[in-house]
Every structure is written in structure tokens, then in C-alpha cells.
Amino acid sequence: MKTIIDFIKKGTITSVKGFKAGAVNAGIKKKGPKPDLGILYSETPCTATGVFTKNKIKAAPVIICQKRLPSDDIHSIIVNSGSANAVTGRQGMQDALEMTVLAANKLEIKPSSTLVASTGVIGRKLPMDIISKGIDSIELAENGGHDFAKAIMTTDTVSKEVAISVNNGLFTIGGVAKGSGMIHPNMGTMLCFLTTNAVIDMDFLTDALRKAADVSFNMVSIDTDTSTNDTMIIMANGLANNERITGNSKPAEVFQEALNEVCIYLAKAVAADGEGASRLIEVNVKGALDIESARNCARTIAASPLVKTAVHGCDPNWGRIVAAAGRSGAEIVELKTDLSIGGIQLLEQGIALDDNYDEVSKAMESELVVIDLNLNLGKATATAWGCDLTAEYVSINADYTT
Amino acid sequence: MKTIIDFIKKGTITSVKGFKAGAVNAGIKKKGPKPDLGILYSETPCTATGVFTKNKIKAAPVIICQKRLPSDDIHSIIVNSGSANAVTGRQGMQDALEMTVLAANKLEIKPSSTLVASTGVIGRKLPMDIISKGIDSIELAENGGHDFAKAIMTTDTVSKEVAISVNNGLFTIGGVAKGSGMIHPNMGTMLCFLTTNAVIDMDFLTDALRKAADVSFNMVSIDTDTSTNDTMIIMANGLANNERITGNSKPAEVFQEALNEVCIYLAKAVAADGEGASRLIEVNVKGALDIESARNCARTIAASPLVKTAVHGCDPNWGRIVAAAGRSGAEIVELKTDLSIGGIQLLEQGIALDDNYDEVSKAMESELVVIDLNLNLGKATATAWGCDLTAEYVSINADYTT
Helix, strand or coil, X not given: CCCCEEECCCCCHHHXXXXXXXXXXXXXXXXXXXXXXXXXXXXXXXXXXXXXXXXXXXXXXXXXXXXXXXXXXEEEEEEEEEECCCCCHHXXXXXXXXXXXXXXXXXXXXXXXXXXXXXXXXXXXXXXXXXXXXXXXXXXXXXXXXXXXXXXCCCCCCCEEEEEEECCCCEEEEEEEECCCCCECCCECCEEEEEECCCECHHHHHHHHHHHHHHCHHHEECCCCCCCCXXXXXEECCCCCCCCECCCCHHHHHHHHHHHHHHHHHHHHHHHCCCCCCCEEEEEEEEECCHHXXXXXXXXXXXXXXXXXXXXXXXXXXXXXXXXXXXCCCCCCHHHCEEEECCEEEEECCEECHHHHHHHHHHXXXXXXXXXXXXXXXXXXXXXXXXCCCHHHHHHHHCCCC | CCCCEEECCCCCHHHCCCEEEEEECCCCCCCCCCCCEEEEEEEEEXXXXXXXXXXXXXXXXXXXXXXXXXXXXXXXXXXXXXXXCCCCHHHHHHHHHHHHHHXXXXXCCCHHHEEEEEEEECCCCCCHHHHHHHHHHCCXXXXXXXXXXXXXXXXXXXXEXXXXXXXXXXXXXXXXXXXXXXXXXXXXXXXXXXXXXXXXXXXXXXXXXXHHHHHCHHHEECCCCCCCCCEEEEEECCXXXXXXXXXXXXXXXXXXXXXXXXXXXXXXXXXXXXXXXXXXXXXXXXXXXXXXXXXXXXXXXXXXXXXXXXXXXXXXXXXXXXXXXXXXXXXXXXHHCEEEECCEEEEXXXXXXXXXXXXXXXXXXXXXXXXXEECXXXXXXXXXXXXXCCHHHHXXXXXXXX
């Protein structure tokens, strides 16, 4: 079975039949009249599962989602930006639970069928009175995904949204994500919500989501800081009426491929919109001894501050790339290594090709800078994404709370 | 036996009796008439040992030093800045060997008694004609340590030099280091050279040097990038005529304590002079379950770009510190955690003390910002050092080669 993927124009989580969403500016964020509270809702109960931060300090909403998932009876997710509800103790846990109760009452469902996610400053208590009023005023709409996507933004400059139709409408998948800061491969983005109408087995869905995270958000690094709130959730409402997708079937391969596509699209959007970023960096590692080495190598290069600043300055300082590969833990032999930037070769079997620096520098002025590293030792490959490091990253983060 | 440490005024590697040094501006560095080639020399053969980068891509001079050390017959070290002689293939290895031959001929010693170190841009071949002439013109002097310290600087803004006299002249230890960029705990600084006149056992010296690296340079992070050239070498010429220091003796404890002091002094100087840095960050972790956890936790906080930018902006955004601790791998329980910045408590048993933000922000304007994190789980402690992340770091690194 072939996988045919069609991107839906202006697609988002509510491009998937049966999902509604809405958001309001409740006033949690101090700056500007931007939405900061949103609800995603499915009338049909969904099969839902999640992938969460590996940080030992977990925000209250993460702990609640981990307890409730996977599940065959999820109807909604309530989200807020402006406060992460992390390191907020028992009060934070009560507040997160209260958010699910308030959303459930509004939607006339069980609190246990509601998930919750937060993003923003760590250590600040949620303003529950504002949130309570905000939840009341949210209006759900069939095209409300765009507002929902905006409600989870913090320092993001654009919303990240996508939807695809797979194999001529066999099923659809939609997704929104937020990123920008505290982004590093140890789960992935801070928040990513996915919807699908596929009829799908819960165990397979859990497995597929983890695999998709591994090739997408777990390959993105903005600043090596892993958040307390990283959350990636998928809800499947089954309205596509397809034959149930279970593991080790042809449709399972199609679903995995399609889910990867959506997640990689969102992960690249997160990397491209990293705090202060002006360029997207794509690192392709080939010829590694094993997949773990390939992944570590690609991520280490994409995360290296020295590589990121060199890309910012269009500086073909390729030694920094090789040095990053060398400290990544991957096996690397200097005299076997090939390296190209922007398709122009700089290193062949460890020997520098010095005379094309100007050409490479020119190529690095592109919005997308592709680094190809071939270790020529084995067959494993991996791709990671990052962004350049700019003075704006520093100014954004030097005064984020104050 | 007590350890009495007296800092020698304007102390450096040649403050230790029997060591001479010298440096010239050979012209390897393109910018400015700064020294870029230096020699450290002891007429008496030295017991010498080293600690080197764990990066799998090792510069040619690192490979040569690793082959020659430890040894009881080392007389000199030849160093250059301006080119790292890394990822330079067979030619790079020949050039590094040639540097030891040229220095040895000048000094009338065996090439195998000479060590070599390089720092600068990766991937550029050494200009051997310039280096050859430069070596000829170096004049060694009993107070030449200062020039030597300058010759290893790259983007450093000040030289890092120190010498101490231990127990009223029982022995002395001197040291110089360079740091600035590509500095991350996986060995430590790019280059550090230590001298002592102590009579000392080679095995104990190797052990002591590794231990000193672990509490000093290995606890410093500027930018998480581990260099291809990290090198730390100690030469002991034995002129103090003390009773031979061997392991598990009282004088061994004194020597270890004194060596730690010198290395911590230099490591802090490296952190304070990190590329673009305006503040030194000291992170003290207490109450960890084990020493490895304490070390990882302290280093992860000191290395976090979000912590570093917050310190730059005098922003008491303590959530970033707790989040960094949470991803460090150390066991951490939110409701047991205490946190202070600049001696002012912000978190007590996981509960935020919100009303002193302005006071903390004021305290963070200091040149030294001390972060105290008590995990209250065990007895292990560790201290790490870093610097704030500034827009200047970005501009320095965006155009380093070009």
C-alpha cells in the first residue's frame, strides 16, 4: 500500500472532521491582547495517548496527563499560555485539576475525559479566577483550530499548524505546536496537539506517536534546555470509519509515515521559529555505525552554539561541525569524513577543500542551511534541525519575566 | 600537616624556580602584533603528565602529547595560537612533530623531551616557515611566563596566570591557561600548563592532575562545546628538594589541595573571561544523592543558555535553574528543594518566596552571581562555574574565521 499525502490548505487540528476548538484572551499573559486560553473538543470519545518531558521536574498538567493516558475516552484538552504551572507545589496540582473540572463542566463531560497543558513562566501560580471566567467565554467552532494554535504561543512569532489528507481521504491528521525556547531533544517541543479521524488501536497509536516524536521533535534543538512542560498528545476520534489500524499491518505503515510527515513539518516550523532565529539549520548525518550514533551526532551539531553562531554569520567555519561530531559520542574517523554545507563539499575523506569558502559563505545566506556529514563508517542515517544563534535570542531571554 | 597557601604576586609558570619561557609574534595570527608562539623550558628534566580532550577528533599535538606522557624526561613545551592544527590529516601530524624537532634543536634536547600544543581555528594548516623562523627568534627568560601566557590567547581578553607558595616554600606551583570559547566540561580548558618544583612520584602526579581537573576545569562551561585541543600538562622539575611526594601520604594531601587551588583559580579566570561574558556564575549544589549527580546538576545549571541569559539580564527567573537541575539526571524532589541567588532565598522546600524579586535582581548586578541549590536528599556537593550569555558572544563567534 502506497502512502499518498495531500497537504490541506490552511490545515490545522480542526481540519479533521469532528474536532472543534476555541480560544480567548483571558488575561493570563500580561503583554498584548493575544489569546492565552484554549479548548480542543471532540464530541465523539477519542483514543488518545501522549509523550511527555523527561525532565525530573514535571509541571502539574504533565503529571495529570500522564495519569490519564493512554485512554479510549478522551473528549478535550484545555490549554493556557502565560504560566507553566510548574514548580507550583500542591496548589499547582489543585489548579491543574480544577482546570479540567471547569472545562468538563462547560462541555458536560467527565473531568477524567479532559486533558490539560500549560506553558509560560515557571514558578508562577495560575490566576484561577481569570482562567475560570475565560473558560466560560470560550466559544467552540469548527474552524477554531487557528485560535487554539495562537493560544499556546509564548515567544513564538508565528503559529505552527498543519493538516494532511492521507490516501485520498482514508483518514486525515491535523496538528498544532508551539516552540521557541527551552527546546531540546529530550522529548521535543513544549506543546504539540494532534488530531486524526482514523480508527486506530490504542497500543499501536502509542507506539506510533513515540516513533514520530523520535524522528521529529526529538531531533530539534533550539538551546539544549529541556522544558518541565513538554507535552505531545494525539486524539483519534474514529470518524473516518476505516478498517481498524493495528500494528504490523500495511495501513499501520501508512499511518506511521503520515504521522511522521505531520510531526516533521511541525518540528521544522518550531526550529525555524526558534527564539531570535533567522535561519533553519538541517543536519543530515550518513554513514554512522548505528542509529543512536547518527541521531546523537546530528543533534549535537544542530545544538552546538559555535555551529549556530557560525551559521548566523555565514561563516564556513566547518571545523566546529567536525568538533561537535567528535564530542557527540558517535564513532568518527577523521580521514574518512566527508562534509558539505549548502551542497558544496568542504571536506573529502578528512582533507579540506579550501578554495570554495566564498561560495559556501554565499550559500549560507539562505533561509535554510543544509549540513551534510558522511562518516563513511556504516549505514545509519539521521536528520536534525536547529536554528542560528543570534543576539536577539539573548535579548529575548535576558528579560523574559521582568 | 596543614596546608598553608600564599599567592605569589604577579605569579606565573616561571615563578617556579628552574623554569624559563619566552614568546614572539611570529605572524600566525592575522590580527594585531600579539605573541602567538611560545616555549616553556626547564633545564632539569621534569616528571610530566597530562589530561586531554575526550573529543574523538583530536588535534595532532594532542595525539603527540598523549604518546609522550607520562614521562620522567620532559624539558619543554612549544605552543602556538592562531591555528589549532586539528583536522589537518597526515600533514598536520608531520607539522606537529616538526614543531617539537625545531624546538628541541634550538634547546639542544631530544625531540621526545618536547611537548606541543596548538589553539585557534580548526582545519587550517600550520604556516611552518613562519613557525620555524619564530622558534629561532624566541628568547627564554626567567620571567618569560607572562609572554608565554599571552602567546596562547585567542579571543581571551586577559591572560590567566597564577603561582602559589605552599607551606612556607616547601614547594611552589605555577600555572597559565587559556579559555574563552569551545569550553565545556569534558576535560576543561583548551590549554593549561602547570609547573612545580616539587619532587613527586609520576603515578601520584597523574592521579592528582586528574583529580584537580575534575574540581576545576571540568566544572567550567562557557558554551557546551568541547574542543579538539583541550590540553592540561604539569611539569615537575624536583628542584624543591622536598621528600618525594607519593600517594597516600600527608604531603600528598597538601600537594593535592594546593594543585586544586591553582586549577580552580585558573578555571574561574577562564569562566569569568568567557567569550562576551560580563558576569561570573558560581553554582553550588548541596544535598545531592551522590557526587556524580551533584557535579552533573551544577554543570547543567552553569551551562544552561536560559540561566546564562537570565543572569545577563539580572532576571530572577529561578524556574530555569530548577528546570536545568531537573534535566541534569540528578535526583530532585520539587518539595524538598531550596534555592538562593546572591544569598537571597527564592525557594524553600519547593515553595516560592515571591516578594523579594527586586532585591534578587539588584544582587544579580554583581560581577559574581552565586546560585545555591540544596536538593536536601543526600550529602554530596559540587561547585561549577560559568558566565552569562551576551549578544557579544554571538558577534564574536559569528565572524571568527572570516
